[in-house]
Amino acid sequence: MRKPDTHSVTHDHLLALVPTGPVWQVDWGEIWSLWPELATLDTCPQDPIHHAEGDVGTHTRMVVEALVADPDWQGLPDLDRANLFWAAILHDVGKPAVTKHEDDGRISSRGHSRVGASIARELLWYAGSPFAWREALCGIIAHHQLPFWLIERPDPNRLAIETSWRCRPDHICIHAKADALGRTCQDQRAILESVGLAALTFKEAGCWDHPFAFANDESRVAFFELEHRDPHYAAHEAFPCTITVMSGLPGAGKDTWIAKHRPEHPVVSLDAIRGELGVSATDNQGQVIQAAHEQVREHLRAERDFVWNATNVTRQNRLRVLRLLRDYGARIEIVYLEPRPDQLRRQNRDRPDAVPDAVIAHLAKKLEPPQLWEAHRVNLV
DSSP states (O other), X not given: OOOOOSSOOOHHXXXXXXXXXXXXXXXXXXHHTSOHHHHGXXXXXXXXXXXXXXXXXXXXXXXXXXXXXXHHHHTSOHHHHHHHHHHHHHTTTTHHHHOEEOTXXXXXXXXXXXXXXXXXXXXXXXXXXXXXXXHHHHHHHHTTTHHHHGGGSSOHHHHHHHHHXXXXXXXXXXXXXXXXXXXXXXXXXXXXXXXXXXXXXXXXXXXXXXXXXXXXXXXXXXXXXXXXXXXXXXXXXXXXXEEEEEEOOTTSSHHHHHHHHOTTSOEEEHHHHHHHHTOOTTSOOHHHHHHXXXXXXXXXXXXXXXXXXXXXXXXXXXXXXXXXXXXXTOEEXXXXXXXXXXXXXXXXXXXXXXXXXXXXXXXXHTOOOOOTTSSSEEEEO
16 A cells, blocks of 8 residues: 655645635645655656647646636535545646657557546545545546547447446536646647537536436446446336445455344355465465355355455456346445555454455555446445
């Protein structure tokens, strides 16, 4: 896990640094000293065709200044205004990790949105930011370029509905407008027009300032699962069993939660299977996963409620699990646990089978908490 900086950053301090009226002045000296990840932006180059203003640090400051001058941003509630402000500060924080000089002389930064969301999540976790506030901010960073090209996609209406469950469409459009204004390029007007058309698409889809309203939970799960699913279709809900899928870093308290809330349920536990097979957490996990899937299928064939207990901290890993459960028509509830960093370390040390710090650090870098669209119910603890 990331070691706390000597300069301690707290969520309250982040809120205090958000500009207020009537001056709306940004304290760049204080902000740029918070994290070393920001200082690296000043030496990260950008493609001059899209960013003639220069390095990522210059672009970031231009975006933030454009945001702070926007009456739409100024009129937001305090917490929303703070959320968008810090999203703008951190929106390109992933670029230094992925920026490349291509053979044709161009500069690319493919994947920087996803990487940036991961970096921001870790920074804000250590700052003690509230989970919902933090994840809303990371959602903006992960999808901040979407309004630029939404209308060019084959089915922009469907993508608008999907996006409304990943971040606030009205907020991401406010950010995108500032992102367009905070750069020097030939096609700035075209970008702003695309953002305006994206806003109209979200409004026409019925999800401008809230997630699209599906008829029920199964309708939502099926829509994200099936490419051509009608979002307005009211799916029949009849499930043979309900499966609780645990999610959280080692030491998060999954076993404790299960003992308290699902004491009567059988548990498919990767830790338990590793113990039975003599496989450590750092060994190849193929045999462990195969044995777990065999247990899962046995419960599903018997239409038996049970708990799947594993870290499941990346969307890709959860997707493998969820696809198997969906094949049997099960109702799925994800339970995600996330203690504070110091509490996590303490709880892991106190376990009889404590996981090496290196393993936790590796998982923490890839952490993608479950989103509300992933299952019939997502319980965030």
